[in-house]
Amino acid sequence: MTHNKKLSIIGLGKLGSTMAACFIHKGYEVIGVDINQDFVDAVNRGHSPIYEPCVDDLINVNKNLIQATTEIEFAIFHTDVSFIIVPTPSMGSGLFSTKYVESATIEIAKVLSKKEKYHVIVITSTILPGDTERIGKDIEKISGKKIGKDFGLVYNPDFIALGRIVHDFLNPDMILIGESDEKAGSIVQQIHETIVDNEPEIYRMNWYNAELAKVSLNSYCTLKLTFANIIAEICEKMPGGDAEIVLRAIGSDSRIGNKYFRGSLAWGGTCFPRDNRAFAKSVEQFGIRNTYSETTDRINDYHKTDRICNLLIEYLEMKNTNELAILGLAYKEDTPIVEEAVSLSVIKKLTEMGYKITVYDPAAMEEAKKELSQNDLITYAFSEYDCVKNKSVCFIATPWNSFKSLDIEQILKIMDSPIILDAWKILSVPENSKIDIRYIGKNINNK
Numbered sequence: 001m002t003h004n005k006k007l008s009i010i011g012l013g014k015l016g017s018t019m020a021a022c023f024i025h026k027g028y029e030v031i032g033v034d035i036n037q038d039f040v041d042a043v044n045r046g047h048s049p050i051y052e053p054c055v056d057d058l059i060n061v062n063k064n065l066i067q068a069t070t071e072i073e074f075a076i077f078h079t080d081v082s083f084i085i086v087p088t089p090s091m092g093s094g095l096f097s098t099k100y101v102e103s104a105t106i107e108i109a110k111v112l113s114k115k116e117k118y119h120v121i122v123i124t125s126t127i128l129p130g131d132t133e134r135i136g137k138d139i140e141k142i143s144g145k146k147i148g149k150d151f152g153l154v155y156n157p158d159f160i161a162l163g164r165i166v167h168d169f170l171n172p173d174m175i176l177i178g179e180s181d182e183k184a185g186s187i188v189q190q191i192h193e194t195i196v197d198n199e200p201e202i203y204r205m206n207w208y209n210a211e212l213a214k215v216s217l218n219s220y221c222t223l224k225l226t227f228a229n230i231i232a233e234i235c236e237k238m239p240g241g242d243a244e245i246v247l248r249a250i251g252s253d254s255r256i257g258n259k260y261f262r263g264s265l266a267w268g269g270t271c272f273p274r275d276n277r278a279f280a281k282s283v284e285q286f287g288i289r290n291t292y293s294e295t296t297d298r299i300n301d302y303h304k305t306d307r308i309c310n311l312l313i314e315y316l317e318m319k320n321t322n323e324l325a326i327l328g329l330a331y332k333e334d335t336p337i338v339e340e341a342v343s344l345s346v347i348k349k350l351t352e353m354g355y356k357i358t359v360y361d362p363a364a365m366e367e368a369k370k371e372l373s374q375n376d377l378i379t380y381a382f383s384e385y386d387c388v389k390n391k392s393v394c395f396i397a398t399p400w401n402s403f404k405s406l407d408i409e410q411i412l413k414i415m416d417s418p419i420i421l422d423a424w425k426i427l428s429v430p431e432n433s434k435i436d437i438r439y440i441g442k443n444i445n446n447k
């Protein structure tokens, strides 16, 4: 299928490359722009510059539809719609810095001053209430053009999860469009409608409402997950407690729902923690003190470190050892990202206390090494079995597929009468196995 609009993607990182891959997969011609020459070269060779399932294949198969460049001017002149997906890093205040978005929009504005044709600028980077309006005014000033007449400005964030961005982008629950005007919003709506594999709800609104909807939605997810983790901790202490059973019952109430309602480890990663903090901070401009976000953040910090460390220390003392094996460093499966990951918090705290920790992750070893300072108490293993060998306590922190298929009999042979804390109930344990497995959210007496 051919499309009448040509698209540019400014920022070929985790989200931008994946969106570009999806657009070309659906027949759009795309020009990708990045300031990182290596990323540009990778795309021009037909490869993904980032690690995300399916993206490399999609770019490779459709490489005739994509070209990449460091020249924003070329991209703006040769396309009709530009999606900006550059970083918006958190600042000390908790708010997001829009300096990269602004450096892209300033460049775009300079080109718009010379471009006759109508152009739509779409900000996909996560920004906060008031940002699009401010950026829009700057673009008008620099370009000398009028929003709504000469160009459209749309805030159109995605609701995706790392490790499954392709699926989530092509099968969204909803499309959120904060539009400067009807024409710009309709163009963005039409682009989404021509690529999705499902029939999502489309919500069109002004910039402020869209900015608030995006950041508060993620914050609501953290609230729900925090509640589930509180139930999990109660169940660990309560006779016969099992959070899975309790939460399944609560979640079947249609007012609540079962999605994102599993009690386990704390939430982490690149979006939830920072979006939650930014939501709280950004509404201060309206005279609102959002204490619930601050509270979920504080509770999550406790779940991330103290709650899990207390359990692990109890097991290490039971086994009279100071050596722990940790399987899983990434904050979730299918990604190398370790930002705000539970494992890293646990490693930092337990090594400060003098414990020795051997770790293994199928994809996140390098990222973890960068994040954890050089420490003789940390050993990086070559494989799952190498990690757990001769240890008597193991913590499975990330539900990677390769951990699901671990051979329990083999583990029993190479470990020293182990206790395994399986945070995600992923090990398949044969009936009558002698292995001592403990589950997050489940009272041990229930085994």
Ligand SMILES: NC(=O)c1ccc[n+]([C@@H]2O[C@H](COP(=O)([O-])OP(=O)(O)OC[C@H]3O[C@@H](n4cnc5c(N)ncnc54)[C@H](O)[C@@H]3O)[C@@H](O)[C@H]2O)c1
Pocket (backbone or CB within 6 Å): 010, 011, 012, 013, 014, 015, 016, 033, 034, 035, 036, 039, 085, 086, 087, 088, 100, 103, 104, 124, 125, 126, 127, 158, 159, 160, 161, 162, 270, 271
């Ligand atoms: N990754 C996610 O799961 C996710 C989910 C939802 C929203 N977001 C949001 O999307 C935005 C991008 O996130 P990401 O994870 O893709 O970031 P990333 O760091 O992986 O990629 C950003 C890319 O932008 C490039 N870049 C920076 N300034 C540029 C400029 N002026 N011109 C061209 N390229 C430039 C960088 O070189 C980098 O390749 C952020 O606002 C983030 O909050 C990300």
